[in-house]
Amino acid sequence: MLVGLIFLGIQTTILSEMRPFGVMVQLMLLIGVTAGAIYGPEVGALSGLIIGLMYDCVLTTPLGLAALVLGGVGFGAGLLPFFVRDPSWWNRAIAIALFSAVGEILFPVAQGMTGIGGWVQPRMFVVALVVALINLFLAPVVMPLIRWTLKQSMIG
Amino acid sequence: MAVISPQRRRAIALLALTSIIFVTLDLQQSGSTSAVRTVFGVLFRPVEGVARVVTRPVSNAWNGITNYNDVTAENRLLREKIAQQEGASVAAAASVRLSQELLALNGLPTLAGINSVSAQVIGDSPSNFAQSVEINQGSESGIKVGMPVLNAAGLVGKVTKVFPNRAVIMLITDPEYALSVKVVNAPKTTASTVADPEAAPIETTTTAPVATTSKIPGFTPGSTVPTAMVTAPNATVAVPSLTIPAGSSLAVRETGVLEGRGPSRTPIVRFIDTEQRFGEIQLGSPIVSAGGSLSLAPPDIVVGTVTRVNKRLGTAGPVLEIGLVADLTNLSFVRILLYQPITEQKAP
Numbered sequence: 106m107l108v109g110l111i112f113l114g115i116q117t118t119i120l121s122e123m124r125p126f127g128v129m130v131q132l133m134l135l136i137g138v139t140a141g142a143i144y145g146p147e148v149g150a151l152s153g154l155i156i157g158l159m160y161d162c163v164l165t166t167p168l169g170l171a172a173l174v175l176g177g178v179g180f181g182a183g184l185l186p187f188f189v190r191d192p193s194w195w196n197r198a199i200a201i202a203l204f205s206a207v208g209e210i211l212f213p214v215a216q217g218m219t220g221i222g223g224w225v226q227p228r229m230f231v232v233a234l235v236v237a238l239i240n241l242f243l244a245p246v247v248m249p250l251i252r253w254t255l256k257q258s259m260i261g
Numbered sequence: 262m263a264v265i266s267p268q269r270r271r272a273i274a275l276l277a278l279t280s281i282i283f284v285t286l287d288l289q290q291s292g293s294t295s296a297v298r299t300v301f302g303v304l305f306r307p308v309e310g311v312a313r314v315v316t317r318p319v320s321n322a323w324n325g326i327t328n329y330n331d332v333t334a335e336n337r338l339l340r341e342k343i344a345q346q347e348g349a350s351v352a353a354a355a356s357v358r359l360s361q362e363l364l365a366l367n368g369l370p371t372l373a374g375i376n377s378v379s380a381q382v383i384g385d386s387p388s389n390f391a392q393s394v395e396i397n398q399g400s401e402s403g404i405k406v407g408m409p410v411l412n413a414a415g416l417v418g419k420v421t422k423v424f425p426n427r428a429v430i431m432l433i434t435d436p437e438y439a440l441s442v443k444v445v446n447a448p449k450t451t452a453s454t455v456a457d458p459e460a461a462p463i464e465t466t467t468t469a470p471v472a473t474t475s476k477i478p479g480f481t482p483g484s485t486v487p488t489a490m491v492t493a494p495n496a497t498v499a500v501p502s503l504t505i506p507a508g509s510s511l512a513v514r515e516t517g518v519l520e521g522r523g524p525s526r527t528p529i530v531r532f533i534d535t536e537q538r539f540g541e542i543q544l545g546s547p548i549v550s551a552g553g554s555l556s557l558a559p560p561d562i563v564v565g566t567v568t569r570v571n572k573r574l575g576t577a578g579p580v581l582e583i584g585l586v587a588d589l590t591n592l593s594f595v596r597i598l599l600y601q602p603i604t605e606q607k608a609p
Contacts, residue, residue: 114312121385122320147269154276162301168294169283213390223436224390232389
């Protein structure tokens with residue numbers, strides 16, 4: 106929880122100002138997806154739901170929406186070992202990038218499903234692509250951090 | 262490989278169910294979700310404050326690297342603009358004051374009669390799919406949901422969430438934002454150019470059209486006529502004269518609805534009637550809030566200008582693309598009008 110709060114602090118301060126190509130780096134999404142890619146679908150879903158609920162508290166979208174999206178993509182990223190036997194670090198990084206893009210597309214779609222329309226537009230694919238590329242480069246840095254964090258907690 | 266754990270599965274099911282319940286409650290505008298956010302905000306503020314202080318050097322370096330050229334160019338441009346506008350602002354302030362006095366005399370609502378609270382923008386939306394900013398004033402300063410937010414240039418958005426000492430502002434560019442506005446169509450002007458073959462400097466004049474004929478005897482729009490003539494056997498006395506404004510040079514107004522379309526696209530105005538009287542919409546025509554009992558904002562707050570007119574076939578009116586006067590990418594201080602629209606007031 107404490108590590109999640111620190112990540113959320115980084116997300117709402119420095120990352121909301123630093124916007125490469127006008128797109129915000131999605132650290133919270135990266136954490137949920139990375140947890141799944143390392144520890145499997147259950148831990149991914151659990152981490153995504155917890156991180157997502159924290160993220161929801163600072164967003165203006167309905168409370169619980171980001172939790173469901175992050176939980177879903179965390180679960181999805183955790184399915185990697187079912188497709189790749191003994192995935193290497195770069196296999197995981199690619200899976201993290203892929204599911205980051207999926208999460209970034211799912212978020213406006215989920216908003217649309219709850220009646221908050223107008224965000225499903227071509228721009229979301231550009232946003233998803235930029236987020237995926239950034240998370241691809243951040244994944245090797247974040248993976249050891251998530252390993253350490255989840256080893257210290259009951260989830261891991 | 263992951264270990265299957267029934268406890269984890271129960272936790273996942275519980276959290277997913279909680280999230281679904283929260284979404285449902287929040288969509289019903291339940292107070293319990295606001296309470297959760299408020300409690301979380303109290304716990305999270307110190308962490309965010311520390312993160313802001315620790316990361317400030319990095320964000321300053323980033324802004325220095327990415328925005329240096331833009332900032333210097335903008336500074337130069339702003340200095341020029343300030344010099345140009347200093348004189349005009351004095352005259353404009355006098356006109357605004359006069360207009361507000363007239364409105365007040367007629368019992369009409371004016372911006373001058375509405376109290377406001379100034380606030381500092383302390384954060385942007387932490388999402389790619391919301392157009393909002395956070396300010397450092399909240400319900401303790403009298404701010405309520407729905408209040409319009411302005412900066413020095415014009416309308417910025419409206420308050421959507423209020424906490425004791427902070428609030429969230431939805432910007433005009435958010436697709437959820439809609440506001441009734443007036444398009445003030447300026448009279449069409451014609452430009453004529455006179456070129457001197459003897460290499461004289463080119464002179465350009467801009468004139469407003471004047472009425473060509475009038476069938477009313479003695480009535481010429483745009484002219485000044487005596488109100489009455491008293492003719493005595495030996496003398497003619499003219500009493501103070503009356504000026505008739507040129508009808509064609511008066512601004513014509515038409516209402517429509519402004520809608521945000523996200524950060525990458527300009528807001529639009531729909532539902533403008535194509536009336537003969539309204540005529541061709543001029544690029545650069547100002548857009549101001551329409552006001553009215555159901556409107557989100559009081560009348561005559563400047564929103565922007567028409568940058569493009571997309572004509573449509575049939576009876577569907579044109580769709581106007583709007584260039585906002587407020588720079589939403591660079592908000593520092595804003596003013597919240599303590600004006601809560603009826604539509605945003607909760608039933609007792």
